[in-house]
Structures are given as structure tokens and as C-alpha cells.
Amino acid sequence: MPGRPRAALAMWTDSADAVFDPDTLAALGEVADLEPRVLTDFTTDHARAVLADVEVLVTGWGCPALTSAVLADAPRLRAVVHTGGSVRGHVTPECWDRGVVVSSAAAANALPVAEYAVAMILLTGKRVLERSREHRVTRREDDWLHTPKAIGNFGRTIGLLSASTIGRRVVDLLRPFDFHVLLHDPYVTAEEAKGLGVELVDLPALFARSDLVSVHTPLLPDTRGLVGRELIDAMPPDAVLLNTARGAVVDQAALTDALLENRIRAVLDVTDPEVLPPDHPLWDSDNVLISPHVAGSQGNEWRRLAHAAVAEVERWAAGEGFAHPVRRELFGQLA
Incomplete structure (x- = not known):
């Protein structure tokens, strides 16, 4: 697909393995030019090289904070698609200052x-x-x-x-x-x-x-x-x-x-x-x-989160906007 956005997964490796199976990774690869290695640390030379070109970050549990320094290394970043519910652990006000749009799988979770x-x-x-x-x-x-x-x-x-x-x-x-x-x-x-x-x-x-x-x-x-x-x-x-x-x-x-x-x-x-x-x-x-915190997505339910992320990347790439955006004005009320 010509003009596909450059995308990367940013989360713990275990999170990526849990949420994305080969089929959902392949589906994501159909709508974006996906970096094959998961970014777990934004400070490495490899991560900085990926961030220099990335347009969409597909994030998950364990994603490092998107600080001003990280955003400076990602001049083309335009969207964050989170596969979990809360984005408070990694999305910062600087993201919205930079015009980065944010989506969350809170509805799926x-x-x-x-x-x-x-x-x-x-x-x-x-x-x-x-x-x-x-x-x-x-x-x-x-x-x-x-x-x-x-x-x-x-x-x-x-x-x-x-x-x-x-x-x-x-x-x-x-x-x-x-x-x-x-x-x-x-x-x-x-x-x-x-x-x-x-x-x-x-x-x-x-x-x-x-x-x-x-x-x-x-x-x-x-x-x-x-x-x-x-x-x-x-x-x-x-x-x-x-x-x-x-x-x-x-x-x-x-x-x-x-x-x-x-x-x-x-x-x-x-x-x-x-x-x-x-x-x-x-x-x-x-x-x-x-119970041991089992109510949220687990096992086969993680596929729902992956499907939601793929759909959001596809919508954004087509210029349609997110179905489940995270609004800056509501950030203070979110988990």
C-alpha cells in the first residue's frame, strides 16, 4: 500500500507478545510500514533511528514516557494508538502540544x-x-x-x-x-x-x-x-x-x-x-x-485490543480520524 505510515510498537516485549499474535501483526503490517523490532527503551541508538522516521506509535503496557526529549527525537510522529486502557503512564501534555493525536483501546478493554x-x-x-x-x-x-x-x-x-x-x-x-x-x-x-x-x-x-x-x-x-x-x-x-x-x-x-x-x-x-x-x-x-486482577483483558481477549489498534491505525492512515480518541480536555478525568 503506497503511502502507508511508518509505525512501530512501543511497549514491553512481553506485552507485544501477549497482545499481538502473527495474524494481528500481519494485519497491522497491511495498513502500516511496521518496524520489526519492538521499542522498549527510547534512549538507545536503534530507538532514536526508528523515532526519526516514525509517524505512528502503537503503544502498550510498559511503553516509556513520551517526554519532550523523546518527542524531539520523533519529528514526524503524528499519532499514538494505545492497546491498553489508560494512557496516563506514557502520554504527556507535550504530545498534544506537538499536535499528536491519541487513541486508546479503553472501550475494547x-x-x-x-x-x-x-x-x-x-x-x-x-x-x-x-x-x-x-x-x-x-x-x-x-x-x-x-x-x-x-x-x-x-x-x-x-x-x-x-x-x-x-x-x-x-x-x-x-x-x-x-x-x-x-x-x-x-x-x-x-x-x-x-x-x-x-x-x-x-x-x-x-x-x-x-x-x-x-x-x-x-x-x-x-x-x-x-x-x-x-x-x-x-x-x-x-x-x-x-x-x-x-x-x-x-x-x-x-x-x-x-x-x-x-x-x-x-x-x-x-x-x-x-x-x-x-x-x-x-x-x-x-x-x-x-480475585487476582482478572477482570481486564486476558488470554484470547487481548486479540480484541490488537484488532482495535489495527482498526485505529487504518482509520488514521485513511484520514478518517480515530473512532476512540483521547481528548486532552478530558485527560484529567481519565484513569
Whole structure:
């Protein structure tokens, strides 16, 4: 293809091997003149030689920061296509100052996280984890006609903290179910909430009224510890806190106290710190499920990220612009 842009992968080698298989690398090579070696360090002589001609950087986990010095070595760079969600680790304000456009696979990565969240919402409503554990011990038929009325998913109130990309996917996936969905997000208007089909509430009401609160807030300076002791203590008895965002959004000590006192339940794909110390009491708590940060793209789901990146490079090369641009004015609100 004449006039194909010059492109290079910039990330850890392991990231490139995980996200791109031979087929997706070949697809990328069809729409761009791809440098065969992955750039892991922008300071080497080889990297500087590649940067001198590169027009598109396809980035991933482990990409070094695109500082002013790096950008000075890349005078022809016009676009960054990220195969992960957050670009905060490597994209800098200098990129936009230089007129570099940025794309992210956040929308593609949002789907498996949203799927995990919805799966856990449904499982916790039926108390599947606890009842399966009990069944393993008793090995008797369940007395299903005397199941407590609190168990089940009909009419359950689900609270979503933040209408982030993932939060909005969760809203979409919850539509077929008989849930009442609450949302707290200071950037969402009442009109937008109506369009989403959710009830917009303030932060205390979200925790006080929800049978389950699913956290989708990005970790920013003003969201660190946002879910504090007062909000956790306001949750109804046996309510569930589901966190697939970042552990530090939640006050880990307050959450631990509530769980050890059996006041609430939790599903934690992230913790603070990550991983919890081996002797942390939550490891042995029966009312919490701790998964090893598996909600995001893994295994065959990485192909979705690669496909998204190839599509964005193809769109940009054709002059169509990105389908999933990262806007500078929204950079401060992103994870």
C-alpha cells in the first residue's frame, strides 16, 4: 500500500507478545510500514533511528514516557494508538502540544471488565459462592422452598459509582435484567442519566440504598479513599461492595473492618495494596472473594485490543480520524 505510515510498537516485549499474535501483526503490517523490532527503551541508538522516521506509535503496557526529549527525537510522529486502557503512564501534555493525536483501546478493554462485574452481580444475588461452599460441607439437597426472600436478583438495586467507559458498559449489560440501577457521577446530567435508564443519586444515597455497589471510578488524586468508612458503614446489612477499578479508591481498613464484622460482603478484583500481605485477615474471610486482577483483558481477549489498534491505525492512515480518541480536555478525568 503506497503511502502507508511508518509505525512501530512501543511497549514491553512481553506485552507485544501477549497482545499481538502473527495474524494481528500481519494485519497491522497491511495498513502500516511496521518496524520489526519492538521499542522498549527510547534512549538507545536503534530507538532514536526508528523515532526519526516514525509517524505512528502503537503503544502498550510498559511503553516509556513520551517526554519532550523523546518527542524531539520523533519529528514526524503524528499519532499514538494505545492497546491498553489508560494512557496516563506514557502520554504527556507535550504530545498534544506537538499536535499528536491519541487513541486508546479503553472501550475494547471495558467489555471484559463489565462482563466480570455483571457476572459477579448475578452470582452474589443468588449467594452462589457462599451456598456452594456450604453445599460442599453438608453434601445434602438444598431446602430450596425455604430459601430466604433476600436471596435472588428480582428487583435488586444495583448502584454504580461512576459512568466511566466501563460503568456505561455495565449499564448496557444490565438492561435485560430486573434490576433498579442507581448511578452517582458528578459529570453526568439528569438528562444523560435518563437516557441511560438509571436513577442519578448523590454519593451517600448510592451506598445507603444499594444492595450492591459496583465501583468504576478512576484513581485520581481526588478519588483516592473516596469510598470511606462513612459510606461503607451506611451500606445495608449483607450488601455487596464490588471493586474492579483500583483498590485505593476504597479505604481498605474501613472495608476490612466491615467485612470482618460480617456487616457486608465484597468481591474484590483489586485491593490496596495489590496484592494484600499474606497474613491479611481478608484472605480467610468467607464473605469476600478476592480475585487476582482478572477482570481486564486476558488470554484470547487481548486479540480484541490488537484488532482495535489495527482498526485505529487504518482509520488514521485513511484520514478518517480515530473512532476512540483521547481528548486532552478530558485527560484529567481519565484513569
